[in-house]
Amino acid sequence: MTGMTSTSRPLLNRRLAEFGTTIFAEMSALALRTGSINLGQGFPDTDGPEEVREAAVRALRDGRGNQYPPGPGVPELRTAVAAHQERRYGLSYDPDTEVLVTAGATEAIAAALLALLEPGDEVIAFEPYYDSYAACIAMAGGTRVPVTLRPGEESRDAEAHRRFRLDLDELRAAVTDRTRLLLINTPHNPTGTVLTREELTAIAELAVERDLLVVTDEVYEHLVFDDAEHLPLATFPGMRERTVTIGSAGKTFSFTGWKVGWVTAPSALVTAVRSAKQFLTYVSSGPFQYAVAEALALPDGYFAAFREDMLAKRDLLAAGLTEAGFEVFRPAGTYFITTDIRPLGETDGFAFCRALPERAGVVAIPNAVFYDHREAGAPFVRFAFCKQTTVLEEAVRRLKTLA
Numbered sequence: 001m002t003g004m005t006s007t008s009r010p011l012l013n014r015r016l017a018e019f020g021t022t023i024f025a026e027m028s029a030l031a032l033r034t035g036s037i038n039l040g041q042g043f044p045d046t047d048g049p050e051e052v053r054e055a056a057v058r059a060l061r062d063g064r065g066n067q068y069p070p071g072p073g074v075p076e077l078r079t080a081v082a083a084h085q086e087r088r089y090g091l092s093y094d095p096d097t098e099v100l101v102t103a104g105a106t107e108a109i110a111a112a113l114l115a116l117l118e119p120g121d122e123v124i125a126f127e128p129y130y131d132s133y134a135a136c137i138a139m140a141g142g143t144r145v146p147v148t149l150r151p152g153e154e155s156r157d158a159e160a161h162r163r164f165r166l167d168l169d170e171l172r173a174a175v176t177d178r179t180r181l182l183l184i185n186t187p188h189n190p191t192g193t194v195l196t197r198e199e200l201t202a203i204a205e206l207a208v209e210r211d212l213l214v215v216t217d218e219v220y221e222h223l224v225f226d227d228a229e230h231l232p233l234a235t236f237p238g239m240r241e242r243t244v245t246i247g248s249a250g251k252t253f254s255f256t257g258w259k260v261g262w263v264t265a266p267s268a269l270v271t272a273v274r275s276a277k278q279f280l281t282y283v284s285s286g287p288f289q290y291a292v293a294e295a296l297a298l299p300d301g302y303f304a305a306f307r308e309d310m311l312a313k314r315d316l317l318a319a320g321l322t323e324a325g326f327e328v329f330r331p332a333g334t335y336f337i338t339t340d341i342r343p344l345g346e347t348d349g350f351a352f353c354r355a356l357p358e359r360a361g362v363v364a365i366p367n368a369v370f371y372d373h374r375e376a377g378a379p380f381v382r383f384a385f386c387k388q389t390t391v392l393e394e395a396v397r398r399l400k401t402l403a
């Protein structure tokens with residue numbers, strides 16, 4: 001099959017035509033073929049807490065969740081999600097009507113956009129953006145309107161470093177009468193930017209003023225470093241009633257394969273999202289839902305230790321990349337580091353990433369794939385640091401050959 005039928009009509013729906021195959025598949029295959037260290041895709045190479053794994057085993061053995069769980073998710077997990085939002089952020093949600101369990105954050109994003117958009121609605125998202133955003137906006141028939149995050153000077157630390165910033169004037173100018181929704185992501189993949197109180201305040205004021213819905217992807221909420229703080233958008237004035245907040249167990253507990261995510265929002269929004277979700281997976285991850293309920297109730301020490309571990313890994317990889325000659329945008333959140341390859345005399349991230357396995361035995365991802373304005377992302381390359389220390393040390397050793 002060539003992708004065409006005898007009538008020459010493409011097999012793939014035109015909404016998805018631009019989303020052929022992902023760079024991740026190409027790069028992971030390249031990693032395998034060249035024996036490279038894969039810092040491309042963002043999944044941990046060690047599993048999460050033993051007691052959480054045991055909780056899943058217990059649920060399986062006890063016959064909890066082996067059959068279809070309730071559509072909105074098992075009550076234990078909905079209660080745990082609500083308690084987590086209350087304990088962490090003082091946000092109160094009714095577990096029965098304002099929490100929805102999904103097949104990872106990915107399904108939450110898809111269901112929210114399919115539920116809330118009409119064809120022709122505009123969705124503002126920050127580029128570079130997580131790749132499923134563009135595809136889900138397209139599947140919902142919406143139009144994406146990218147607002148580009150750009151490197152700016154920053155001196156929040158004694159040691160000045162650059163971060164990707166939101167241009168608030170550009171954001172305001174992007175809103176039109178057709179804008180339905182702001183799709184926000186903080187902490188931000190791939191740049192590692194954590195939106196500040198000032199930026200979030202401005203976003204909230206704009207949403208209220210223009211009466212916009214907000215979908216906010218906060219899956220890296222527990223991965224914030226240094227003096228950065230994760231501030232849920234729903235805590236800002238006028239936001240709770242218009243905001244769909246998305247979380248995931250994959251990132252926080254290092255069980256990305258379990259695909260347990262959730263939505264918190266006022267009941268009318270949850271009802272809308274559930275209407276779409278019920279025809280995507282209906283339900284998923286039965287026994288894992290019980291285990292994640294226990295994980296969310298872990299003491300603060302777990303979350304602090306997880307953050308400390310990732311912080312040490314960030315510093316290890318950031319130092320190695322700097323020494324190898326990259327400009328490093330030290331991430332305030334997530335487990336990704338975006339770099340600029342121009343100090344290495346390179347300008348094309350695609351070509352650089354395709355050559356890197358042969359040159360240095362390491363795989364990274366060209367940030368351009370996360371942009372509509374590909375030229376704006378051309379010199380940036382992303383490395384994941386959610387890997388074992390020995391793996392990162394070896395990657396750093398190999399990357400030094402570039403310097």
Ligand SMILES: Cc1ncc(COP(=O)(O)O)c(C=O)c1O
Pocket residue numbers: 042103104105106107130185189217219247248249250251256259260261
């Ligand atoms: C910003 C962002 N949102 C959502 C997801 C997907 O989360 P899940 O695995 O829970 O579907 C990811 C995974 O990389 C991500 O980086």
